[in-house]
Amino acid sequence: MTWSLTLPELDPARCLGSGGCVAVCPTGCLEMAGATVWLPRPADCVGCGACEVVCPAGAIRLPTVTRPAAPAG
Ligand code: SF4
Known part of the structure:
Protein backbone atom coordinates (compact mmCIF):
# COMPACT_ATOMS: atom_id res chain seq x y z
CA MET A 1 0.00 0.00 0.00
CA THR A 2 1.21 3.49 -0.81
CA TRP A 3 0.45 6.24 1.65
CA SER A 4 0.45 9.95 1.10
CA LEU A 5 2.13 12.45 3.37
CA THR A 6 0.05 15.31 2.00
CA LEU A 7 -3.64 16.09 2.12
CA PRO A 8 -6.04 15.04 -0.62
CA GLU A 9 -6.49 17.56 -3.41
CA LEU A 10 -10.20 17.95 -4.06
CA ASP A 11 -11.56 19.10 -7.42
CA PRO A 12 -15.12 20.35 -6.94
CA ALA A 13 -15.57 20.71 -10.70
CA ARG A 14 -15.17 16.95 -11.12
CA CYS A 15 -17.11 15.84 -8.02
CA LEU A 16 -20.28 13.93 -8.89
CA GLY A 17 -21.59 14.06 -5.33
CA SER A 18 -21.74 10.30 -4.90
CA GLY A 19 -20.40 10.48 -1.35
CA GLY A 20 -18.42 7.28 -1.72
CA CYS A 21 -15.29 8.97 -0.41
CA VAL A 22 -17.10 10.10 2.71
CA ALA A 23 -18.41 6.59 3.28
CA VAL A 24 -15.02 4.93 2.87
CA CYS A 25 -12.87 7.40 4.81
CA PRO A 26 -11.66 5.56 7.93
CA THR A 27 -11.30 8.70 10.01
CA GLY A 28 -14.43 10.60 9.01
CA CYS A 29 -12.50 13.68 7.97
CA LEU A 30 -14.43 14.19 4.70
CA GLU A 31 -17.98 15.54 4.43
CA MET A 32 -20.38 16.45 1.68
CA ALA A 33 -21.42 20.09 1.36
CA GLY A 34 -24.43 19.82 -0.86
CA ALA A 35 -23.17 17.89 -3.89
CA THR A 36 -19.48 18.58 -3.29
CA VAL A 37 -16.97 16.94 -1.00
CA VAL A 53 -9.46 4.90 -5.07
CA VAL A 54 -13.23 4.94 -4.64
CA CYS A 55 -13.92 8.17 -6.55
CA PRO A 56 -15.34 7.36 -10.00
CA ALA A 57 -14.63 10.84 -11.35
CA GLY A 58 -11.01 11.45 -10.39
CA ALA A 59 -12.08 14.33 -8.18
CA ILE A 60 -9.65 13.39 -5.40
CA ARG A 61 -5.93 13.03 -5.84
CA LEU A 62 -3.21 12.35 -3.33
CA PRO A 63 0.41 12.91 -4.18
CA THR A 64 2.05 9.65 -3.27
CA VAL A 65 5.38 9.03 -1.68
CA THR A 66 7.57 6.04 -2.34
CA ARG A 67 9.21 5.03 0.87
CA PRO A 68 12.87 4.10 0.56
CA ALA A 69 13.71 0.45 0.97
CA ALA A 70 15.23 -0.60 4.23
CA PRO A 71 19.00 -0.81 4.09
CA ALA A 72 20.30 -4.26 3.24
CA GLY A 73 22.25 -6.14 5.81
S1 SF4 B 1 -9.96 8.35 2.92
FE1 SF4 B 1 -9.93 9.96 4.54
S2 SF4 B 1 -8.08 9.50 5.75
FE2 SF4 B 1 -7.87 8.41 3.78
S3 SF4 B 1 -6.72 9.86 2.44
FE3 SF4 B 1 -8.91 10.19 2.06
S4 SF4 B 1 -9.47 11.89 3.44
FE4 SF4 B 1 -7.52 11.06 4.19
Whole structure:
Protein backbone atom coordinates (compact mmCIF):
# COMPACT_ATOMS: atom_id res chain seq x y z
CA MET A 1 0.00 0.00 0.00
CA THR A 2 1.21 3.49 -0.81
CA TRP A 3 0.45 6.24 1.65
CA SER A 4 0.45 9.95 1.10
CA LEU A 5 2.13 12.45 3.37
CA THR A 6 0.05 15.31 2.00
CA LEU A 7 -3.64 16.09 2.12
CA PRO A 8 -6.04 15.04 -0.62
CA GLU A 9 -6.49 17.56 -3.41
CA LEU A 10 -10.20 17.95 -4.06
CA ASP A 11 -11.56 19.10 -7.42
CA PRO A 12 -15.12 20.35 -6.94
CA ALA A 13 -15.57 20.71 -10.70
CA ARG A 14 -15.17 16.95 -11.12
CA CYS A 15 -17.11 15.84 -8.02
CA LEU A 16 -20.28 13.93 -8.89
CA GLY A 17 -21.59 14.06 -5.33
CA SER A 18 -21.74 10.30 -4.90
CA GLY A 19 -20.40 10.48 -1.35
CA GLY A 20 -18.42 7.28 -1.72
CA CYS A 21 -15.29 8.97 -0.41
CA VAL A 22 -17.10 10.10 2.71
CA ALA A 23 -18.41 6.59 3.28
CA VAL A 24 -15.02 4.93 2.87
CA CYS A 25 -12.87 7.40 4.81
CA PRO A 26 -11.66 5.56 7.93
CA THR A 27 -11.30 8.70 10.01
CA GLY A 28 -14.43 10.60 9.01
CA CYS A 29 -12.50 13.68 7.97
CA LEU A 30 -14.43 14.19 4.70
CA GLU A 31 -17.98 15.54 4.43
CA MET A 32 -20.38 16.45 1.68
CA ALA A 33 -21.42 20.09 1.36
CA GLY A 34 -24.43 19.82 -0.86
CA ALA A 35 -23.17 17.89 -3.89
CA THR A 36 -19.48 18.58 -3.29
CA VAL A 37 -16.97 16.94 -1.00
CA TRP A 38 -14.78 18.94 1.33
CA LEU A 39 -12.24 18.27 4.04
CA PRO A 40 -13.40 19.87 7.30
CA ARG A 41 -10.97 17.94 9.53
CA PRO A 42 -7.62 17.84 7.70
CA ALA A 43 -5.74 16.98 10.89
CA ASP A 44 -7.58 13.64 10.97
CA CYS A 45 -6.47 12.57 7.46
CA VAL A 46 -4.04 9.66 7.59
CA GLY A 47 -3.23 9.69 3.86
CA CYS A 48 -4.57 6.19 3.22
CA GLY A 49 -5.81 7.03 -0.30
CA ALA A 50 -9.12 5.21 0.07
CA CYS A 51 -11.04 8.29 -1.04
CA GLU A 52 -8.99 8.58 -4.22
CA VAL A 53 -9.46 4.90 -5.07
CA VAL A 54 -13.23 4.94 -4.64
CA CYS A 55 -13.92 8.17 -6.55
CA PRO A 56 -15.34 7.36 -10.00
CA ALA A 57 -14.63 10.84 -11.35
CA GLY A 58 -11.01 11.45 -10.39
CA ALA A 59 -12.08 14.33 -8.18
CA ILE A 60 -9.65 13.39 -5.40
CA ARG A 61 -5.93 13.03 -5.84
CA LEU A 62 -3.21 12.35 -3.33
CA PRO A 63 0.41 12.91 -4.18
CA THR A 64 2.05 9.65 -3.27
CA VAL A 65 5.38 9.03 -1.68
CA THR A 66 7.57 6.04 -2.34
CA ARG A 67 9.21 5.03 0.87
CA PRO A 68 12.87 4.10 0.56
CA ALA A 69 13.71 0.45 0.97
CA ALA A 70 15.23 -0.60 4.23
CA PRO A 71 19.00 -0.81 4.09
CA ALA A 72 20.30 -4.26 3.24
CA GLY A 73 22.25 -6.14 5.81
S1 SF4 B 1 -6.72 9.86 2.44
FE1 SF4 B 1 -7.87 8.41 3.78
S2 SF4 B 1 -8.08 9.50 5.75
FE2 SF4 B 1 -7.52 11.06 4.19
S3 SF4 B 1 -9.47 11.89 3.44
FE3 SF4 B 1 -8.91 10.19 2.06
S4 SF4 B 1 -9.96 8.35 2.92
FE4 SF4 B 1 -9.93 9.96 4.54
